[in-house]
Amino acid sequence: xxxxxxxxxxxxxxxxxxxxxxxxxxxxxxxxxxxxxxxxxxxxxxxxxxxxxxxxxxxxxxxxxxxxxxxxxxxxxxxxxxxxxxxxxxxxxxxxxxxxxxxxxxxxxxxxxxxxxxxxxxxxxxxxxxxxxxxxxxxxxxxxxxxxxxxxxxxxxxxxxxxxxxxxxxxxxxxxxxxxxxxxxxxxxxxxxxxxxxxxxxxxxxxxxxxxxxxxxxxxxxxxxxxxxxxxxxxxxxxxxxxxxxxxxxxxxxxxxxxxxxxxxxxxxxxxxxxxxxxxxxxxxxxxxxxxxxxxxxxxxxxxxxxxxxxxxxxxxxxxxxxxxxxxxxxxxxxxxxxxxxxxxxxxxxxxxxxxxxxxxxxxxxxxxxxxxxxxxxxxxxxxxxxxxxxxxxxxxxxxxxxxx
Amino acid sequence: xxxxxxxxxxxxxxxxxxxxxxxxxxxxxxxxxxxxxxxxxxxxxxxxxxxxxxxxxxxxxxxxxxxxxxxxxxxxxxxxxxxxxxxxxxxxxxxxxxxxxxxxxxxxxxxxxxxxxxxxxxxxxxxxxxxxxxxxxxxxxxxxxxxxxxxxxxxxxxxxxxxxxxxxxxxxxxxxxxxxxxxxxxxxxxxxxxxxxxxxxxxxxxxxxxxxxxxxxxxxxxxxxxxxxxxxxxxxxxxxxxxxxxxxxxxxxxxxxxxxxxxxxxxxxxxxxxxxxxxxxxxxxxxxxxxxxxxxxxxxxxxxxxxxxxxxxxxxxxxxxxxxxxxxxxxxxxxxxxxxxxxxxxxxxxxxxxxxxxxxxxxxxxxxxxxxxxxxxxxxxxxxxxxxxxxxxxxxxxxxxxxxx
Ligand SMILES: NC(=O)c1ccc[n+]([C@@H]2O[C@H](COP(=O)([O-])OP(=O)(O)OC[C@H]3O[C@@H](n4cnc5c(N)ncnc54)[C@H](O)[C@@H]3O)[C@@H](O)[C@H]2O)c1
Ligand SMILES: NC(=O)c1ccc[n+]([C@@H]2O[C@H](COP(=O)([O-])OP(=O)(O)OC[C@H]3O[C@@H](n4cnc5c(N)ncnc54)[C@H](O)[C@@H]3O)[C@@H](O)[C@H]2O)c1
Numbered sequence: 001x002x003x004x005x006x007x008x009x010x011x012x013x014x015x016x017x018x019x020x021x022x023x024x025x026x027x028x029x030x031x032x033x034x035x036x037x038x039x040x041x042x043x044x045x046x047x048x049x050x051x052x053x054x055x056x057x058x059x060x061x062x063x064x065x066x067x068x069x070x071x072x073x074x075x076x077x078x079x080x081x082x083x084x085x086x087x088x089x090x091x092x093x094x095x096x097x098x099x100x101x102x103x104x105x106x107x108x109x110x111x112x113x114x115x116x117x118x119x120x121x122x123x124x125x126x127x128x129x130x131x132x133x134x135x136x137x138x139x140x141x142x143x144x145x146x147x148x149x150x151x152x153x154x155x156x157x158x159x160x161x162x163x164x165x166x167x168x169x170x171x172x173x174x175x176x177x178x179x180x181x182x183x184x185x186x187x188x189x190x191x192x193x194x195x196x197x198x199x200x201x202x203x204x205x206x207x208x209x210x211x212x213x214x215x216x217x218x219x220x221x222x223x224x225x226x227x228x229x230x231x232x233x234x235x236x237x238x239x240x241x242x243x244x245x246x247x248x249x250x251x252x253x254x255x256x257x258x259x260x261x262x263x264x265x266x267x268x269x270x271x272x273x274x275x276x277x278x279x280x281x282x283x284x285x286x287x288x289x290x291x292x293x294x295x296x297x298x299x300x301x302x303x304x305x306x307x308x309x310x311x312x313x314x315x316x317x318x319x320x321x322x323x324x325x326x327x328x329x330x331x332x333x334x335x336x337x338x339x340x341x342x343x344x345x346x347x348x349x350x351x352x353x354x355x356x357x358x359x360x361x362x363x364x365x366x367x368x369x370x371x372x373x374x375x376x377x378x379x380x381x382x383x384x385x386x387x388x389x390x391x392x393x394x395x396x397x398x399x400x401x402x403x404x405x
Numbered sequence: 406x407x408x409x410x411x412x413x414x415x416x417x418x419x420x421x422x423x424x425x426x427x428x429x430x431x432x433x434x435x436x437x438x439x440x441x442x443x444x445x446x447x448x449x450x451x452x453x454x455x456x457x458x459x460x461x462x463x464x465x466x467x468x469x470x471x472x473x474x475x476x477x478x479x480x481x482x483x484x485x486x487x488x489x490x491x492x493x494x495x496x497x498x499x500x501x502x503x504x505x506x507x508x509x510x511x512x513x514x515x516x517x518x519x520x521x522x523x524x525x526x527x528x529x530x531x532x533x534x535x536x537x538x539x540x541x542x543x544x545x546x547x548x549x550x551x552x553x554x555x556x557x558x559x560x561x562x563x564x565x566x567x568x569x570x571x572x573x574x575x576x577x578x579x580x581x582x583x584x585x586x587x588x589x590x591x592x593x594x595x596x597x598x599x600x601x602x603x604x605x606x607x608x609x610x611x612x613x614x615x616x617x618x619x620x621x622x623x624x625x626x627x628x629x630x631x632x633x634x635x636x637x638x639x640x641x642x643x644x645x646x647x648x649x650x651x652x653x654x655x656x657x658x659x660x661x662x663x664x665x666x667x668x669x670x671x672x673x674x675x676x677x678x679x680x681x682x683x684x685x686x687x688x689x690x691x692x693x694x695x696x697x698x699x700x701x702x703x704x705x706x707x708x709x710x711x712x713x714x715x716x717x718x719x720x721x722x723x724x725x726x727x728x729x730x731x732x733x734x735x736x737x738x739x740x741x742x743x744x745x746x747x748x749x750x751x752x753x754x755x756x757x758x759x760x761x762x763x764x765x766x767x768x769x770x771x772x773x774x775x776x777x778x779x780x781x782x783x784x785x786x787x788x789x790x791x792x793x794x795x796x797x798x799x800x801x802x803x804x805x806x807x808x809x810x
Contacts, residue, residue: 110538117530157573198599
């Protein structure tokens with residue numbers, strides 16, 4: 001298959017590209033490298049030394065004989081060139097990772113809010129419109145998040161995308177209808193994924209586009225089978241307060257002797273998936289696309305759920321790290337239950353990698369190897385969801401202690 | 406009150422500005438005049454000769470002694486200047502009309518789709534973000550549409566924004582929750598209003614913004630009490646295939662001896678409201694805003710529903726006009742029932758103006774007065790929802806006949 005990977009220079013996009021290339025697919029990466037620019041803006045860098053995308057694809061070719069092409073393009077801004085590129089490649093599938101993906105970054109300042117909305121909505125919509133216009137009948141796979149449900153979960157088991165509801169008609173009978181599971185996103189970033197859902201629904205219905213939306217949990221781990229093959233194929237690995245995600249951050253914090261930063265009570269339950277399973281799920285979804293005229297296919301892409309404080313305790317036991325209890329910069333319920341259905345991937349043959357000590361240790365080892373690259377002052381999360389929350393966070397003694405440490 | 410009217414140069418924005426100014430409010434119009442540019446792009450013009458906004462506000466001052474200020478600004482692009490402007494004015498209320506509002510225009514070409522999404526989403530989101538950032542606690546009133554429900558109505562009575570659903574929790578009990586009534590918009594334009602709803606939900610929840618979303622029916626008529634006062638205060642009046650809306654188009658077609666263009670079976674039921682009631686509803690909503698922390702208040706702003714073919718027959722009887730049956734360029738159900746609840750406005754004292762012969766005739770009279778300005782070749786609707794529909798429309802003999810007439 002010819003596969004276009006949009007955002008293929010990123011944390012999930014890069015190992016996905018390698019995985020699919022390894023299987024013999026012809027992989028074309030499109031990326032505007034904005035994520036690298038954001039590193040520069042924030043004054044942070046991936047914990048792992050990450051070469052340029054051109055160099056990484058050169059090494060991949062050297063090691064495997066396979067080519068991955070790279071095209072520099074802003075999906076949100078270069079609509080005409082996007083169409084040209086699609087017409088040149090004529091992909092059978094398009095995997096769309098190309099969005100600003102950090103909730104804290106999206107809440108930093110109003111400039112970051114505006115950037116996240118404009119970038120993500122235009123990127124997704126440009127792609128949809130370009131597929132219709134070029135008449136390329138590719139299977140579109142998008143990476144979404146279960147975080148879109150946010151406040152609306154009320155302790156229900158999150159189904160795969162749809163909710164049956166009974167609607168009373170004028171005549172008085174009740175008609176069963178399946179609607180998009182209602183969303184109540186809790187950050188600007190999550191909100192853009194909720195907007196994406198509406199875009200997908202429309203283009204599937206009006207234009208018959210074939211779309212799969214993968215509602216992914218928090219990805220942890222760093223290596224996949226392919227990234228292990230050469231030191232320069234290493235994946236990006238974020239530890240900072242904006243892009244670092246919870247479990248990976250705990251593992252890095254443990255590796256460098258920094259307290260594990262738990263926000264609030266740590267009672268938030270989140271869904272997780274290992275990076276190796278993430279790329280495997282994408283492969284499975286690729287081979288099981290909807291037909292023209294079908295509604296959007298929605299999968300929950302996760303393998304297990306955990307409470308944040310349980311993870312902190314687990315990592316603490318494994319490594320001896322201390323736990324730091326910090327005020328929560330997010331506006332969310334202090335404690336929540338979370339049960340997520342993932343029957344579809346299980347039915348397709350996914351054999352979940354769960355939190356095993358071995359894999360956790362691999363992450364800690366990678367982090368130790370590159371510990372000298374950590375800028376400890378970039379670890380605290382400084383974005384806050386509202387002005388009042390920002391003030392509360394700033395007044396907290398432990399937060400101050402960590403910031404000045 | 407100090408009231409900012411965004412999009413105040415438009416069809417509903419202009420009479421709203423006059424109405425509120427007449428009541429003694431301090432009105433500030435913001436508009437990028439994009440709608441005038443679109444007239445130029447399409448090579449059409451308002452049936453009524455419409456002066457520049459500067460000239461119109463000058464006449465209003467001359468006639469009434471009241472000032473309406475005008476500020477040229479692109480809400481979607483000039484975010485920093487938007488904040489400055491808000492800080493200068495410090496409005497008590499903001500009424501947001503400033504979006505691309507024609508479904509056929511939004512489906513014309515891919516360029517028009519991209520423009521509509523980028524313009525509408527950025528305009529609404531910039532405004533929300535700017536209100537939070539400037540800490541201006543204004544009541545935000547937005548003009549939405551009942552068209553967002555599209556396919557999802559299934560003959561149900563459309564409630565005012567929310568639907569109670571029972572969600573089964575992990576423990577097995579059923580929790581009642583009110584969710585945004587599910588949308589399944591049928592055009593790119595309608596889709597942007599569905600996106601707006603998600604933006605409003607987020608900003609009300611996260612930042613406590615006070616928001617009212619008016620889901621408006623199709624506006625008909627042209628004059629309000631204030632626009633009648635001077636010939637140069639006349640409202641814009643669209644008759645072309647993109648911006649002309651169904652009832653007004655029938656009345657203009659009747660006035661110039663053009664057949665009434667019914668698309669499909671004419672079995673589509675739509676909701677309507679007279680322009681005079683539209684401005685009155687906005688005034689009522691203004692005085693009944695939500696409190697900080699409340700969810701978004703959603704009103705259905707319409708007074709009656711009619712089937713398109715019944716309207717055509719009514720206008721035909723009144724005027725003797727012929728009816729032309731054309732293929733439907735939209736992708737929609739041929740026939741639909743529509744019952745809309747509007748209890749909230751009725752409770753606030755709205756006394757609906759319904760389709761009375763007198764008012765219909767006023768519109769025909771205005772159209773006759775300016776009939777010499779009609780370019781008949783711009784009357785057919787040439788946008789089509791998909792490529793296949795476009796071909797079907799083009800092959801239709803009656804459509805061809807009208808186009809060449
Ligand atoms: N990492 C996670 O834990 C996680 C969890 C759930 C969902 N996801 C989703 O998976 C996707 C990939 O996540 P990631 O962790 O790899 O993110 P990432 O930031 O590492 O990668 C995103 C890539 O997209 C590119 N990009 C952004 N905007 C672009 C534009 N306008 N044009 C072209 N390229 C653009 C960036 O340069 C970057 O290389 C995202 O959509 C994210 O929301 C990630
Ligand atoms: N006319 C109807 O029948 C009807 C029905 C339902 C809902 N509505 C809604 O009511 C609102 C007003 O409708 P209308 O008929 O007056 O439309 P209109 O096109 O006549 O007016 C919209 C105004 O907004 C301005 N505008 C657009 N984008 C802007 C931007 N980025 N920055 C600044 N100004 C911008 C335009 O220049 C125009 O003057 C719209 O949001 C529309 O969706 C209208």
